[in-house]
Amino acid sequence: MRFQYVVPNAERPEVLEKIHDDPFSGYLGIDKTFEKLTTRFSWPNYSKDATSYVTACEVCAAVKASKAYTHIKRLRTSAYHPQCDGETEPFNRTLEQMLACYVADNHKEWDKYLPKLAFAYNTAVHATLCIVYGRQPKLPINLLFPTPNLDFNLTADAYASKVHTHLLKCYNLVEKHSQSKVNKFKFYADKHVRPASYVTDERVWLLNERKKKGISKKLSRKWSGPYTIIVKLNENKYKLRPDKPGKKKLVHVNRLKKCNSPPPNVRYDSILEITKNSLEDQLSKESTRKGINQPRETMGSQTTTPIVSTAYQPETDKGNNDGTFWIDNDHLTLQSQEVFSSP
Template structure:
């Protein structure tokens, strides 16, 4: 079953695999595009083919082998047109089983590594006051270097999913989408100084 997961802006950790593929394709295109960078689309299909034919560290095989049960053969003399479908099907199933096992192993190791340093995110309730990280918010200030790192406080209206919150933003921020990942929020600390 395929489940649809949504991510929030400026939070690439939710789709790291796609982000990594994009980085690799960008590196490949960087080597072959012209000086004016106006021909990148002519190289894209070759970049995709090279990526899909390269061995991946997590599965120990190429995506082409994983999907089709074989790697492409560039020597047309050795291409066999009479591969029995039964043998190909069996080969494909065994390849996919190995890939699934390798992927699960990599995911377990990755989770163990990531969870080791991950703090439990705060659980905000509607009505709570939070500060919003200003790093992804455009302001009219000339430079971010001397701008506030946190904006607010803003009121939490509701929780969206497991890690995002809908905030009540002022009217002058109407162009900003009001849903933010929990990593961009900090609880407002109450002052211990009386009045």
């Protein structure tokens, strides 16, 4: 059962002012103002009066932007895609407009209004306070027009039991509708989306979203890695291991892209094989051209391979008098790169 005050004509402007202009009301729109009004008060044509009052409000007209004027199209975010967050962004916009209604002349006091405006927003038409506490919240205007208690026989224990029963029904109803909404949003979000899919042991790049002080994001590398996928938790979440020593990461698929470069071990083996083949060809040509026959020899306890004739004279202490240069097998790849880069 809900009780409403029938407001006399002389007190209606004060009621509308408290419902709309007060910091605990927050200069909200027509729908939210009307919802607060209709749950507490009534008079002939009060819906029309409330609409006219909010429409004629000079503060709202000066602060709130028109969607038609700014050509803003309202979009809802898809699952796991915060670039267009349909829940967070409308609240931020509403809170900014509410603050602007009270601190337009003094921006240093905006934080003082946050508790009142948070209360105004939470007690609006989309309020969840009824589900949490089992009753309508008390507004400042309720102090001027207190709600009478007509059930004198209801004890505190009986009231608590009654509220508990109603809350259980509310929880079940909210859970049912919430799951229905989630399924609906997911259906439309996934309708035209074909997310990328990766497999275990596949190598990927990770989108670098970290911001460091003093570092320009525009001039920084957009992707870090490469990483190797070690666990695929589901179609959206993957666990990665970096190629270089570092921590494992749990990331969303939207931050990944395929890495086409070979793994480090494959890349090293390929380079080593190419280098050895090129080195053998170079040695064969040098030996044929110079007439040099240089078999494998032992220098002390290390086995070395002669790879260059007198045509190459590096500055080193390991050179022989005949101009032949000896290197260790372990440094074959490194030294061969120096050979081919020298004139």
